[in-house]
Amino acid sequence: MSALTSHLRKYASAPVCHDIQINGQLVGLHDSGVLWWPEESTLVVADLHLEKGSSYARRGVMLPPYDTGATLEKLAGVMDAFDPARVICLGDSFHDAGGSDRLPAHYRAMLTTLQLGREWIWVTGNHDPVAPVRLCGETVDQVELGPLKFRHEPVEKIGSEAAEGEICGHLHPAARVRRFGRSIRRPCFTTDGTRMVLPAFGALTGGLNVTDEAFGMIFRRRQFSVFMLGNDRLFPFTASRLVAD
Amino acid sequence: MPKTSLWLSPSCPSHPKTEAMDAALLPNRFQSWFAHRGWSPRPHQLQLIDHLSAGHSTLLIAPTGAGKTLAGFLPSLLELEARGKRKAGAAGSQGVHTLYISPLKALAVDIARNLEAPVSEMDLPIRLETRTGDTPSHKRQRQKTNPPDILLTTPEQIALLLSDPASERLFASLKTVVLDELHALVTSKRGDLMALGLARLRKHAPGLRTIGLSATVAEPLDLRAYLVDQPDPGTRALAHVVEVSGGAKPDVSILNSEERLPWSGHSSRYAMGDIYELIKGHNVSLLFVNTRSQAEAVFQELWRINADTLPIALHHGSLDVGQRRKVEAAMAAGMLRAVVATSSLDMGIDWGDIDLVVNIGAPKGASRLAQRIGRANHRMDEPSKAILIPANRFEVLECQAALAASRRGDQDTPPLRKGALDVLAQHVLGMACADPIDPVALFDEIRSAETYRALTWETFEKVLSFVATGGYALKSYEQYAKLKKGKDGLWRIAHPKIAQQYRLNVGTIVEAPMLKVRLVRSKADGRRAPIGRGGRMLGEIEEYFVEQMTPGDTFIFGGEVLRLEGIRENEAFVSRAKTDNPMIPSYMGGKFPLSTYLAESVRSMLATPGSWHALPPQVREWLEIQQEKSVLPSKDGLLVETFPRGHKNYMVCYPFEGRLAHQTLGMLLTKRLERLGARPMGFVANDYALSIWGLGDLSLLFSSGKIPLDTLFEQDILGDDLDAWLAESSLMKRTFRNCAVIAGLIERRHPGQEKTGRQVTVSTDLIYDVLRSHEPDHILLQATWNDAAEGLLDISRLGELLSRIQGRITHTGLPRVSPLAVPILLEIGKEPVYGEAMDALLEDAAEELVLEAME
Structure with a gap:
């Protein structure tokens, strides 16, 4: 409780988050889909998939070219609200390895402005295994800060030491709840208290249901919780309340 | 069992008076062939020959059994006979002479088989072939280099052929296009695709004549205009018309049951005993229902009481193809006594001697009913027999209206569509694949099609730019363009x-994503083992239907109650359930809304107590009590009733404009009432009425003038509120998906690709959101809006309703529910209820969890 009050005093101006503990660290989950680590003034965001539209356009599928803009605007809003000292992008920040090179000039400028005055860490992902070009920030395969480990893909071993304090993305978790014969599917945070999978932040990123067997490799069956993204708040559910697609 | 030929029936006695050419002028081969069969050509067949030889395109309107198809082919058979055997290398011998286009590939194949007979019997020098999706590729290839004289095919195949650089040569000597089932074709996007194809065919073969074969329609002028070139945007050019007035009047009646008529519901379960007796009393009965689920329910009910084990079969579009073919074959062989069918059998192929059509549930449209009745007794001069089974009291009124329409021969087929923009985009790309595009020439060509006559140059340019680069205001995809403009001003495909x-x-045709239904052993048997590999395939089911279920839920499919075991990739694993009562309500609403024509008839019937004598006593009594306790809805106005019930207040109104329009209205009214402080909680809609309930005292709010009803139903409701709602509407997103696929924005899923399809691919919902917030005027959103206005949301009809009732709204505050309101209130809990935004639902679920934890 004292940790919470001191946190409230210290970050009184920060947006309302759902506070939980991961591997003993107090972190806040925000309904935009970002994770806020107040202790380190660090903002974590996963799977931006910038330039996904143009990645498809190259192959003749002309998706709207507005995804990068929409994602960056949303990110800018979050940065305004939290004003973090450090930002960690958890991989798949660009939809393909050439994405950062294709980034239109005004979006590059916008991103660079967001990076001003803070530490920026690009974690590599399977979509963007290389460092982005002509952009600031440090590129790493993974990074460990205190008790938390930041990487793109989760370690596929439940209860292993490597998984303790792991914050990752990659899976684009989404959950489905059924009620009165209708069902609702939303992106969500997924955690068992020792590790956490963030929802995908990018505008054109779909989701994978957390009941999929891919999640069975990282959480014990039904022994995890999700926080579904709503408008201005999160909706927590235990895994047993969720349904498959 | 021998049966009469599909396209030709024994003629009626030859008419003494023939305005057209004399049958005696037919070539000998034809005369002796007719004589040999004991037939003689009918007047309309000869008239058609006349028109065609004068170079006129012609619409033939005739009831089933009039020898329509032969009429369509006779002119071509005569011309090809006169031409004689093709000489190799002779000019004009390289192309197709006649195209026959049917909306069903099975129909094309069937017609070809039936056409073979006269061609070989008369020894005509004609080669005829079919071309469908099932035609092997080597044959398709050969058809391009060495085409037959007559090619029988589908609209999609025409589009494919026209996108081939060889199409000009292939169709240069084309003389005739026969369009079968034209009345059905023109109501869909396939009709738009065909219209564009026709425009191109006319360009390849300038003297081209078209023949449209159609059932009776409300607006024959529309079809006549569809068939010909429209050179002048100002006036409408028309094809000639030959109309065969329909043979014997059908014998249609409404079931007069001893049973109590239900207040609501769609199962018609009360009438099953009667229906069973009807089946027993006839040789072969065809039982039409409106939805797949109804078909399932009726089939199951009939078998439950089938003490004589009569052969009764089931036929609907979701069943496995093999299963359907089996039913069709058994029917043709005369082995069945009854088939329960959906609209999958509305059209085309018929088998043998059906002597009774039973229409279960409301007919929804007069023409729809007429076409269904036409399935019985394919002989013009004998009356078809049909019986209507209303499933509830409102449906009695609807059946009565349809019956009256049938006796008068009234039609209510919809007016001609406005050509869809997503189809246009597809066509433009196809044309670019064939030849470099000259935009001005292509624009003129497209506008020569009736359905695209009103297309503006601005819209066309947008479509062209969409095809090339996605058409976004943000021009960022120029480098990836699919079409590139050359120095000569022509547009070519980039690769x-x-x-x-x-x-x-x-x-x-964009299929709703389907899951295969596979039978496995039940987990409920206590087996903990994972689901096995699976056994027999039962058919396919809409993905969204399964999506609302959780493993363990039971539902009816293929005539059995099944239990959902799980979903893997694109398969739904099910087991046989040990229950007769499925948990998931099977009725999911009819696909077709009540036609405006029938709606009007029902309203006028309600408003005229003098006409009630034709109604069953139970229904009459119901209306009389309504008259006493409340008031009757007027013909052109709107009745709004309010009353308290339980702890809520209800408002029920009776627009009779169909479920889709009512749903949209319900959504909008709820939003507006909320803003006005009436605290609405939800609503439910059916084809006839709409009910909204809430916590606020609606009676008082309306009667005190706090919320004037004229303001509540003001036409501006179609403005901002609608816009706000559309952003969230899943119907709109589904419509967008279809447009995106047709227009080529995203690629179709093909067999074998579904494995990854269900999981991540690009979600069209997300594309919709992004596009809507960044480029709301995008051409694809326009196309989606047009579709929604006509189809899923029925906004155009809603607009007409709102303007009709202005100043004619009657409010009655009642102490309790009125007789007329009972049916719609009974549907609460059965039909999905629409209410608050999704978040409220989540909140509710989350709060229940809290309660659970606190107890």
Whole structure:
């Protein structure tokens, strides 16, 4: 409780988050889909998939070219609200390895402005295994800060030491709840208290249901919780309340 | 069992008076062939020959059994006979002479088989072939280099052929196009695709004549205009018309049951005993229902009481193809006594001697009913027999209205569509695959099609730019353009791969994502083991239907109650359930809304107590009590009733404009009432009425003038509120998905690709959101809006309703529910209820969890 009050005093101006503990660290989950680590003034965001539209356009599928803009605007809003000292992008920040090179000039400028005055860490992902070009920030395969480990893909071993304090993305978790014969599917945070999978932040990123067997490799069956993204708040559910697609 | 030929029936006695050519002028081969069969050509067949030889395109309107199809082919058979055997290398011998286009590939194949007989019996020098999706590729290839004289095919195949650089040569000597079931074709996007194809065919073969074969329609002028070139945007050019007035009047009646008529519901379960007796009393009965689920329910009910084990079968579009073919074959062989069918059998192929059509549930449209009745007794001069089974009291009124329409021969087929923009986009790409595009010439060509006559140059340019680069205001995809403009001003495809992509995506039918239904052993048997590999395939089911279920839920499919075991990739694993009562309500609403014509008839019937004598006593009594306790809805106005019930207040209104329009209205009214402080909680809609309930005292709010009803139903409700709602509407997103696929924005899923399809691919919902917030005027959103206005949301009809009732709204505050309101209130809990935004639902679920934890 004292940790919470001191946190409230210290970050009184920060947006309302759902506070939980991961591997003993107090972190806040925000309904935009970002994770806020107040202790380190660090903002974590996963799977931006910038330039996904143009990645498809190259192959003749002309998706709207507005995804990068929409994602960056949303990110800018979050940065305004939290004003973090450090930002960690958890991989798949660009939809393909050439994405950062294709980034239109005004979006590059916008991103660079967001990076001003803070530490920026690009974690590599399977979509963007290389460092982005002509952009600031440090590129790493993974990074460990205190008790938390930041990487793109989760370690596929439940209860292993490597998984303790792991914050990752990659899976684009989404959950489905059924009620009165209708069902609702939303992106969500997924955690068992020792590790956490963030929802995908990018505008054109779909989701994978957390009941999929891919999640069975990282959480014990039904022994995890999700926080579904709503408008201005999160909706927590235990895994047993969720349904498959 | 021998049966009469599909396209020709024994003629009636030859008419003494023939305005057209004399049958005696037919070539000998034809005369002796007719004589040999004991037939003689009918007047309309000869008239058609006349028109065609004068070079006129013609619409033939005739009831089933009039020898329509032969009429369509006779002119071509005569011309080809006169031409004689093709000489190799002779000019004009390289192309197709006649195209026959049917909306069903099975119909094309069937007609070809039936056409073979006269061609071989008369020894005509004619080669005829079919071309469908099932035609092997070597044969398709050969058809391009060495085409038959008569090619029988589908609209999609025409689009494919026209996208081929060889199409000009292939169709240069084309003389005639026969369009079968034209009345059905023109109501869909396939009709748009065909219209564009026709425009191109006319360009390849300038003297081209078209023949449209159609059932009776409300607006024959529309079809006549569809068939010909429209050179002048100002006036409408028309094809000639030959109309065969329908033979014997059908014998239609409404079931007069001893049973109590239900207040609501769609199962018609009360009438099953009667229906069973009807089946027993006839040789072969065809039982039509409106939805797949109804078909399932009726089939199951009939078998439950089938003490004589009569052979009764089931036929609907979701069943496995093999299963359907089996039913069709058994029917043709005369082995069945009854088939329960959906609209999958509305059209085309018929088998043998059906002597009774039973229409279960409301007919929804007068013409729809007429076409269904036409399935019985394919002989013009004998009356078809049909019986209507209303499932509830409102449906009695609807059946009565349809019956009256049938006696008068009234039609209510919808007016001609406005050509869809997503189809246009597909066509433009296809044309670019064939030849470099000259935009001005292509624009003129497109506007020569009736349904695209009103297309503006601005819209056309947008479509062209959409095809080339996605058409976004943000011009960021120029470098990836699919079409590139050359120095000569012509647009060419950037890469041969584009043509390949086009070919895989051609067509306008976007199937709802389907899951295969596979039978496995039940987990409920206590087996903990994972679900096995699975056994027999039962058919396919809409993905969204399964999506609302959780493993363990039971539902009816293929005539059995099944239990959902799980979903893997694109398969739904099910087991046989040990229950007769499925948990998931099977009725999911009819696909077709009540036609405006029938709606009007029902309203006028309600408003005229003098006409009630034709109604069953139970229904009459119901209306009389309504008259006493409340008031009757007027013909052109709107009745709004309010009353308290339980702890809520209800408002029920009776627009009779169909479920889709009512749903949209309900959504909008709820939003507006909320803003006005009436605290609405939800609503439910059916074809006849709409009910909204809430916590606020609606009676008082309306009667005190706090919320004037004229303001509540003001036409501006179609403005901002609608816009706000559309952003969230899943119907709108589904419509967008279809448009995106047809227009070629995203690629169709092909067999074998579904494995990854269900999981991540690009979600069209997300594309919709992004596009809507960044470029709301995008051409694809326009196309989606047009579709929604006509189809899913029925906004155009809603607009007409709102303007009709202005100043004619009657409010009655009642102490309790009125008789007329009972049916709609009974549907609460059965039909999905629409209410608050999704978040409220989540909140509710989350709060229940809290309660659970606190107890």
